[in-house]
Amino acid sequence: MGRISDKLAAGRTLSYEFFPPKTISAALTLGRTVAELAVLRPDFVSITYGAGGSDRHRTGDVVGWIRRETCLEPMAHLTCVGHTRTDVAGLLVDYRRAGIENILALGGDLPADGSAVAGDYSYALDLLSDVAAAGCFSVGVAAHPEGHPRSPSLASDRRHLADKLRVADFAITQFFFDIEHYLRLVDELAALGVDKPIVPGIMPVTNLAQIQRMAALSGADVPQWLTDRLNVATGPNEVRRIGVDVASKLCADLLAAGAPGLHVYTLNRADVAREIQVNVGSAVV
Numbered sequence: 001m002g003r004i005s006d007k008l009a010a011g012r013t014l015s016y017e018f019f020p021p022k023t024i025s026a027a028l029t030l031g032r033t034v035a036e037l038a039v040l041r042p043d044f045v046s047i048t049y050g051a052g053g054s055d056r057h058r059t060g061d062v063v064g065w066i067r068r069e070t071c072l073e074p075m076a077h078l079t080c081v082g083h084t085r086t087d088v089a090g091l092l093v094d095y096r097r098a099g100i101e102n103i104l105a106l107g108g109d110l111p112a113d114g115s116a117v118a119g120d121y122s123y124a125l126d127l128l129s130d131v132a133a134a135g136c137f138s139v140g141v142a143a144h145p146e147g148h149p150r151s152p153s154l155a156s157d158r159r160h161l162a163d164k165l166r167v168a169d170f171a172i173t174q175f176f177f178d179i180e181h182y183l184r185l186v187d188e189l190a191a192l193g194v195d196k197p198i199v200p201g202i203m204p205v206t207n208l209a210q211i212q213r214m215a216a217l218s219g220a221d222v223p224q225w226l227t228d229r230l231n232v233a234t235g236p237n238e239v240r241r242i243g244v245d246v247a248s249k250l251c252a253d254l255l256a257a258g259a260p261g262l263h264v265y266t267l268n269r270a271d272v273a274r275e276i277q278v279n280v281g282s283a284v285v
């Protein structure tokens with residue numbers, strides 16, 4: 001049991017992110033992945049949430065299962081766009097009863113067709129205030145090193161992030177491939193008076209087309225040097241090997257630069273996350 005804020009205060013953290021499975025076969029895969037990664041003793045694991053509540057029960061089921069059946073510390077992601085305050089109050093009661101102590105408070109993405117969304121929340125900060133007011137959760141927020149795609153400017157995104165971090169305990173970043181984006185984010189937040197831990201999010205590449213799609217949605221850049229390396233790979237195994245090498249080097253550089261932890265996007269697979277951990281060694285745990 002434990003609050004992520006306490007774990008970050010005690011030292012560097014290692015964490016893994018999963019998404020809620022939609023089929024029985026995917027649930028079995030996640031169960032195996034959780035068991036395989038548990039032996040690496042991560043400080044916490046987080047479970048994503050479908051924007052607008054589409055994964056509401058699945059996220060709750062998975063964090064509850066992790067709380068009951070494993071020795072891992074779960075964090076529930078929660079997005080607010082499309083939710084009412086009553087929805088959120090009900091979810092927070094459920095989480096508290098299930099012994100969940102950590103919430104990642106997020107805005108969530110708007111519908112791709114641009115249609116309006118009903119609900120009581122516009123921004124993650126509003127949700128964050130409600131979660132913090134509940135008084136029993138350690139609360140994190142999302143950070144976007146290269147800026148959020150809906151932001152009119154990087155400066156305005158930084159100001160809104162700083163506002164969130166005056167309330168939240170920590171941030172986890174969107175993925176990035178160039179460490180300079182992370183270092184700049186940390187420096188610019190410090191200049192705005194923020195000293196909360198900013199945990200970098202690491203996305204190992206196992207498929208170039210998939211990562212390009214994700215990057216286009218999230219505002220991250222896939223640098224030319226990475227595309228060039230992956231384009232000459234001779235098959236999926238080599239793409240995977242390059243992805244592990246690139247992520248391992250980024251993790252080692254981030255730790256050397258003083259990052260407070262590493263948060264690895266696993267896409268519910270254990271093998272790549274495990275190889276990165278072996279490469280980076282015990283520096284993080």
Ligand SMILES: Cc1cc2nc3c(=O)[nH]c(=O)nc-3n(C[C@H](O)[C@H](O)[C@H](O)COP(=O)(O)OP(=O)(O)OC[C@H]3O[C@@H](n4cnc5c(N)ncnc54)[C@H](O)[C@@H]3O)c2cc1C
Pocket residue numbers: 047048049050051077078079104105106107108109110122123124125141142143144148149150151152156157158160161164172173174175201
């Ligand atoms: C670590 C991490 C985990 C994630 N997990 C999930 C998940 O589980 N499920 C999911 O659906 N999505 C997830 N996302 C994606 C996230 O929901 C989207 O990026 C979303 O579009 C923005 O979320 P946010 O919390 O940064 O929103 P916000 O902080 O609300 O920011 C959204 C935009 O609004 C701007 N803004 C903020 N406040 C104001 C204001 N007062 N006035 C004007 N503009 C403002 C910001 O600069 C930004 O451009 C995750 C992202 C990260 C980095």
